[in-house]
Amino acid sequence: MSVEKKDLKRIFELSKLDHTKSDGLEKDIERLVESFSQIRNIDLKDCEPMVLPKWCILRYRKDEPLDGVKKSDALSQAPKTDGTFYIVPKIISGEP
Amino acid sequence: MNISEARNLLKSKSISPVELVEECEKNWKNQEHDLNAVITPMFERAKEIAKKTVFDESKPLSCIPYAVKDNICIKGEKLTCGSRILGEYRSLFESTATWRLANAGAIAVCKTNMDEFAMGSSGEYSAFGPTHNPLDKELVPGGSSSGSSAAVAAGYSIFSLGSDTGGSVRQPAAFCGLSAIRPTYGTVSRYGLVAFTSSIDQIGPMAKNSFDSLTVLKAMRGLDEKDSTSVAWSPVELPEKPVIGIPKELLELDIDPEIMAMLQECKKRLEGIGARFIEVSIPNLKHSVATYQLITPSECSANLSRFDGVRYGLQVEDPELGNQYKKTRSDGFGAEVKRRILIGTYALSEGFYDAYYLQACKMRAKIAAELYSALSKVDVILTPTAPTTAFEIGSIQDPLKMHACDLLTIPQGLAGIPAVTFPFGKDSKGRPIGMQLSGPAFSDDSLAMLAGKIEEAR
Secondary structure, three states, X not given: OOOOHHHHHHHHHHOOOOHHHOOOHHHHHHHHHHHOHHXXXXXXXXXXXXXXXXXXXXXXXXXXXXXXXXXXXXXOOOOOEOOOOEOOOOOOOOOO | OOHHHHHHHHHOOOOOHHHHHHHHHXXXXXXXXXXXXXXXXXXXXXXXXXXXXXXXXXXXXXXXXXXXXXXXXXXXXXXXXOOOOOOOOEOOOOXXXXXXXXXOOOEEEEEEOOOHHHOOOOOOOOOOOOOOEOOEOOEOOOOOOHHHHHHHHOOOOOEEEEEEOOOOOHHHHHHOOOEEEEOOOOOOOOOOEOOOOOOOOEEEEEEOOHHHXXXXXXXXXXXXXXXXXXXXXXXOOOOXXXXXXXXXXXXXXXXXXXXXXXXXXXXXXXXXXXXXXEXXXXXXXXXXXXXXXXXXXXXXXXHHXXXXXXXXXXXXXXXXXXXXXXXXXXHHOOHHHHHHHHHHHHHHOOOOOHHHHHHHHHHHHHHHHHHHXXXXXXXXXXXXXXXXXXXXXXXXXXXXXXXXXXXXXXHHHHHOOOEEEEEEEEOOOOOEEEEEEEOOOOOHHHHHXXXXXXHHOO
């Protein structure tokens, strides 16, 4: 099964990757999707999906603070900051 | 030098902790130009720690230098995951594994090269260039924990940490003639391990022999509040003379005949120490790679969405935020990572979720059930670790062929069960062959002891 052009464009968009710099990736995606047909066509209707080994039961820890990251340390890693916030390009335009 | 040899030298004061680190540093300086196994050397820091440390026999890894795959956080040190996208990021976190190893006395000496975000099987998919195999510079060291296997094989460290999703500690260990363990899922905390496929990833040790790997594993595993999938250690002991199964489906797979011949030799060796063999069946073994290549990209497409160039790492500026994300991620990620993000996004997207991701999770359940069922009839499953020995750098260009390298190491990851690889002979070109023992959940120690026995019987 080949992947439609519109779907390819959509997954680049959803992945936040530049579609114009796809460097042959589209062909790879088509071949990979093709290779999945081997399991796509198997009847697994009665099979419960597995997302974790059965002995792992997701648990919550106590709602108490652990030794977290200091704000100043976190911001020190940011490409752009004013010391209080991360700075990003303006995302809201026009008058309120 | 292995851990017990180093401990003897330290105990008898034939070598000081600093001299031991210097010995590793010397090996790094002499060979790194050819190997490219290290992204961040930490020898100066290690010597400072060693200077202040006295050998303590009560600590299992006292003063033992080790290498850390660069997707495992050490607080204050650079972290790259073999990618450009993390830029100059320095970790704000200490992984539970390295924290526990420090408590056991081990000293980290370097952060190692790796396939970007642990996606690869040869060590060639790193933004920092390929790692070379210390046994033959023309060959790959395996991947994705490429630098960690090369570091031990070249004597930069006495053991190392890798991370194993589809075989990333076992296959490179096999390619470099080392031993390694993929632990039972949940037994080693993933806190501080940069997530690739959260439901499969495990940190595992690589060393000169299986006893060393087990010593390291014991020092770093255990319940951790910081990882919600972490579980307490609850050992399953296998009989001294185990019943072992070889899956009959191996004959249908594309495995090097020399490796299949060595499998028979390994079987004889195991029979020599009292093991009994019966045939087992894992009918869907052949679908493991496709299943894995749907589940891991799906999880990684979500896990890698955090790399947006706003909070840390690389940022490629653009006046429009959406374009800045795209430019940053397109420049920051390599081709294999992009392929997997795109496939994962496709498999999870509206209209395709049931046909791909959900179907793969069902197939995962089926493969896991077949493994659990086989392991209810036998104590251990024996297979080769990889379908080939180490191959020439640049010889595999097709991503689908690269994915097939993990054919024999993927099923254990899908099922969450432990597996141990150990070196067993060489092919006609002199390249090491790895054999793999897989067992039921929590049988890690028994598997490593059995592998150790075979290693000792050499």
